Amino acid sequence: xxxxxxxxxxxxxxxxxxxxxxxxxxxxxxxxxxxxxxxxxxxxxxxxxxxxxxxxxxxxxxxxxxxxxxxxxxxxxxxxxxxxxxxxxxxxxxxxxxxxxxxxxxxxxxxxxxxxxxxxxxxxxx
Amino acid sequence: xxxxxxxxxxxxxxxxxxxxxxxxxxxxxxxxxxxxxxxxxxxxxxxxxxxxxxxxxxxxxxxxxxxxxxxxxxxxxxxxxxxxxxxxxxxxxxxxxxxxxxxxxxxxxxxxxxxxxxxxxxxxxxxxxxxxxxxxxxxxxxxxxxxxxxxxxxxxxxxxxxxxxxxxxxxxxxxxxxxxxxxxxxxxxxxxxxxxxxxxxxxxxxxxxxxxxxxxxxxxxxxxxxxxxxxxxxxxxxxxxxxxxxxxxxxxxxxxxxxxxxxxxxxxxxxxxxxxxxxxxxxxxxxxxxxxxxxxxxxxxxxxxxxxxxxxxxxxxxxxxxxxxxxxxxxxxxxxxxxxxxxxxxxxxxxxxxxxxxxxxxxxxxxxxx
Numbered sequence: 001x002x003x004x005x006x007x008x009x010x011x012x013x014x015x016x017x018x019x020x021x022x023x024x025x026x027x028x029x030x031x032x033x034x035x036x037x038x039x040x041x042x043x044x045x046x047x048x049x050x051x052x053x054x055x056x057x058x059x060x061x062x063x064x065x066x067x068x069x070x071x072x073x074x075x076x077x078x079x080x081x082x083x084x085x086x087x088x089x090x091x092x093x094x095x096x097x098x099x100x101x102x103x104x105x106x107x108x109x110x111x112x113x114x115x116x117x118x119x120x121x122x123x124x125x126x
Numbered sequence: 127x128x129x130x131x132x133x134x135x136x137x138x139x140x141x142x143x144x145x146x147x148x149x150x151x152x153x154x155x156x157x158x159x160x161x162x163x164x165x166x167x168x169x170x171x172x173x174x175x176x177x178x179x180x181x182x183x184x185x186x187x188x189x190x191x192x193x194x195x196x197x198x199x200x201x202x203x204x205x206x207x208x209x210x211x212x213x214x215x216x217x218x219x220x221x222x223x224x225x226x227x228x229x230x231x232x233x234x235x236x237x238x239x240x241x242x243x244x245x246x247x248x249x250x251x252x253x254x255x256x257x258x259x260x261x262x263x264x265x266x267x268x269x270x271x272x273x274x275x276x277x278x279x280x281x282x283x284x285x286x287x288x289x290x291x292x293x294x295x296x297x298x299x300x301x302x303x304x305x306x307x308x309x310x311x312x313x314x315x316x317x318x319x320x321x322x323x324x325x326x327x328x329x330x331x332x333x334x335x336x337x338x339x340x341x342x343x344x345x346x347x348x349x350x351x352x353x354x355x356x357x358x359x360x361x362x363x364x365x366x367x368x369x370x371x372x373x374x375x376x377x378x379x380x381x382x383x384x385x386x387x388x389x390x391x392x393x394x395x396x397x398x399x400x401x402x403x404x405x406x407x408x409x410x411x412x413x414x415x416x417x418x419x420x421x422x423x424x425x426x427x428x429x430x431x432x433x434x435x436x437x438x439x440x441x442x443x444x445x446x447x448x449x450x451x452x453x454x455x456x457x458x459x460x461x462x463x464x465x466x467x468x469x470x471x472x473x474x475x476x477x478x479x480x481x482x483x484x485x486x487x488x489x490x491x492x493x494x495x496x
Contacts (some may be wrong), residue, residue, distance in 0.1 A: 036145075036359070037162045039451040040428050042480075058480065060428050062161045062451060064357055088162075 001126040002029040004095055008111065012072045014051035015095065016114065023072065026099040027059070027090060030124045035061040038090045041083040043068075043101060045076045052110055056101060059090075068100070072110040078102040133178035133307045134275045134337040142355060150242035152179040157357040164360035165453040168325050169494075172281030173356035174344050176306060179242035183252060183333070189261055190234050191318040196400055197229060197255050199383055202392035205230035210302040210320055211389050212382055215251065216402035220409075221379040222386070224248050225371060227320060229304060237316075241373045245271050247438065257400075267433040276331050279344060280356075280364075280368050282496075284327030285319075287348040292317070296328070308338045310335050322361060324368035324492060369420050369491020375431055376418055376447040376461050384409040385463070416444065416463045420491040421475060423458030425484035434478040435462050435486075443468045446477065452493055458486075 001002055007015045013031035017024040032038065043057030050056055055067045080099050082089050090098035105111075116121065130153045131211035139146060155176065157427040158164065167173050185193055194202040194485060200213035209230055215223040224244040240248045249269050250483050256267045267488065277365060279288055285297050294307040304318035309330065316331035332340060345353060371377045383392045384406050423429065429449030437443050449460030460477075467473055471490055476483035 036157055038162050039162075042427075060451070062363060063454070065428075065430065106279070 001033070001124060002020055002095070003099070003117050003121050003126055005117045007095070007117065008114035009117065009123075010069075010114060012069050012071070012121055013124075014068070014071055016071060018111065021105050021108065022077070023074075023103045024099050025071065025101050025103060027068070028120070028124075029094050030126070032091050032094045032098070035059070035064060035066070037062055038062075038087045041051065041087045041090070041100070041123050043076075043079045046079045046101075047105075048077065049073075049075045052107075070103070071114060072103065072105050073105045073107050074105040074119075077104050130201075131179075131272075132174055134334050135178065135277075135341050138341050139176065139237055139355070140240075144355070144357060147358070148369055150179055150245075152242060154179060155355070155357040156360050160357050161357070161359045161363065162453045164354065164356045165363050167352065168281045168323055168356055168360065169454060169496075170282070171352040172279060172284040172287055172327065172348055173354050173360075174341075174348065175278040175280065175356045175361055176276075176341075177278050177329070177361075178275040180276050181238075181240040181242060181245035181248065181269075182250065182274045183238040183240065184268040185236040185238065185261075185266065185268055186268070187234055187261065187266040189259060189266065190236050193256060193259055193261055193266075194228060195398050196259065197252065198226070198393040199388070199400060199406070200228070200382050201395055201398055202230070202236070203397060207232050207344050208303050208305055210318060212302075212390075214377070214388060215248070216383070216400065216406070217251075217379055218401050219379070220376045220382050220402055220405045222373070222381060222383060223250065223251050223379070225373055225377060225388075229316075229318070239276075243374060245269075267381075273334055274331055275334050275337050276329060277328045277340070277344065278327065279322055279348070279353075280323040280327035281325045283348075283351040284325075287351045287353065288328060288344070289341060289457055290347045302473045307456050310340050310347075312338065312340060322370060323364040324370070324494070324496070325364065325468065351464045363453055366448050366450050366461070367452050367454060367492065367494040369493060371418070371461075372448055381418070382406060382409055382414070382464070385414045385416055413466070415466050416467075417469045418461055419445065419464050419469045420489050420493060421462060421477075422455075422489050422493060423477065423484060424474075426458075427475045427479045427482075427484040428458045429460035429462075429479070429486070435464060435468075436476045436478055436483055438466065438474070438476065440476075440483060443461045443475065449477075454494045461491075463489055465490070
């Protein structure tokens with residue numbers, strides 16, 4: 001299971017790539033494998049300010065629906081435009097082309113709640 | 127999963143790296159290579175499913191036909207030796223105990239194929255009914271579920287591939303017929319031109335002790351055609367693309383065959399008395415208040431079981447019983463019970479998905495046409 005060292009992770013199987021006060025967010029390789037073929041992604045919070053742990057969107061595999069939660073408070077600056085027509089890009093490239101949203105972070109101290117790659121590997125027994 | 131039963135093929139699923147789940151008390155493969163790939167391979171080529179969890183009851187003796195006629199809705203007197211019939215068992219309260227396949231071997235020997243999740247319930251129901259008719263459990267009525275395995279080989283190339291394993295011209299067999307043949311070196315396999323995918327192919331039944339290398343023999347025979355193993359997840363999307371009912375979702379103890387669009391297997395003929403006949407006849411003559419119908423999404427969204435169906439003003443008019451993204455059509459499809467006045471074809475309805483009412487249209491299944 002691929003868990004890149006340079007990213008931060010959450011218990012909800014999301015990853016964040018942090019640059020200054022912005023973060024790119026997606027779901028992990030483990031998450032996409034568990035979900036199976038992803039067929040629909042609905043994110044309608046672009047431009048909205050959300051609190052940590054609020055739902056920012058929904059991801060649907062053939063058999064399941066899962067909410068996706070904000071790991072940090074902030075504004076949803078951008079949604080990956082590829083997801084509307086090609087949600088399977090998340091299965092193919094979860095840490096690259098399959099990214100989901102770009103966040104502008106309000107509370108940098110919340111980053112302390114995130115997991116390192118090693119801690120996330122422990123969580124998924126990788 | 128310690129208390130679950132294995133099928134004779136569970137070891138192969140694990141070897142192949144299938145994602146396993148507990149289903150109806152069995153360790154079953156839900157997915158191998160990915161649900162979309164599995165689904166599309168069955169539509170275009172062929173795949174093999176382990177469906178050994180299904181239940182098998184044998185009905186024997188001089189009262190066998192009378193018993194079958196009494197507890198199922200279809201007209202079993204139309205069966206001939208080697209013929210299969212889709213049917214259902216009413217529960218005496220206007221609902222359905224289970225849907226099933228009825229096989230006729232000869233006038234005194236029938237086989238029921240019932241849903242895995244219902245084996246115990248169906249068996250108890252059959253035993254109760256059999257007693258009233260004087261049939262003896264263990265002699266006239268036998269639960270063979272734990273002794274039989276079943277594989278489904280489905281897809282447009284399935285019969286051609288399986289022909290390699292038998293001397294019998296299975297390509298000449300008619301839909302919904304079966305034959306006991308020698309197959310893959312195993313005597314007395316029941317080879318049945320049936321399935322739950324609408325893609326063509328067959329289902330085969332074999333005694334557990336005779337299974338030997340059957341799984342591998344089928345994979346080897348199908349290799350040149352591109353065979354892959356298929357899990358329960360794709361089995362469900364395949365059946366739903368055809369609009370086939372799934373017990374527990376679309377039909378239950380609380381739905382009648384008339385409401386479910388199964389009037390075509392509910393035969394009101396003078397020579398056949400069956401449980402709930404008068405109740406269903408009344409429903410057929412006077413009409414019902416809701417019906418199971420197919421629908422496709424017009425807006426982007428995936429319907430799911432238990433989602434509400436509403437009209438344009440937001441009034442509740444029904445409930446989704448099965449829904450998915452169709453892997454072939456790439457849009458949301460489903461089955462729903464709809465209130466009278468909303469079930470005509472092309473009626474615009476709305477599926478409430480996460481508090482939004484998304485447009486959908488009533489359509490007549492199959493959703494996918496080959």
